[in-house]
Amino acid sequence: MQRSCRICKAPDLPAGKSIKFVYKVDGINIEGFAANFRGNLVAYENTCRHLPIPLDYEDNQFFTPDGEHLICQTHGAVYHPLSGHCLAGPCAGARLNKLHAVEIEGEIWVNLPRHSESSST
Ligand code: FES
Secondary structure, X not given: OOEEEEEEEHHHOOOOOEEEEEEEEOOEEEEEEEEEEOOEEEEEEOOOOOOOOOOOOOOOOOEOOOOOOEEXXXXXXXXXXXXXXXXXXXXXXXEOOEEEEXXXXXXXXXXXXXXXXXXXX
């Protein structure tokens, strides 16, 4: 059965913004983030593909200053916001673990992986 996690109201995630959330897989907390890239909703596990650490410095900053890409703040890996594909950096060619974000009746939801459950946001 597919589980979903309510993230926020749609107006709380305008273009260029992101929001983090936590879900559990087999009892282990996993952090994810949803982002609005030019009106396109995306969501990923908040784990760099270079080293298993968060992309942000706990400050919810996932976009490059120009808003064109997602970036890992540790070593600068740059990811395409829509595909999660690493375009440059130490893990070039890898992809972020993608989650499925949708807007339903003015709210943002993320479909979680199997065997997961929503936790706190
Ligand atoms: S940990 Fe993300 S680029 Fe090195």
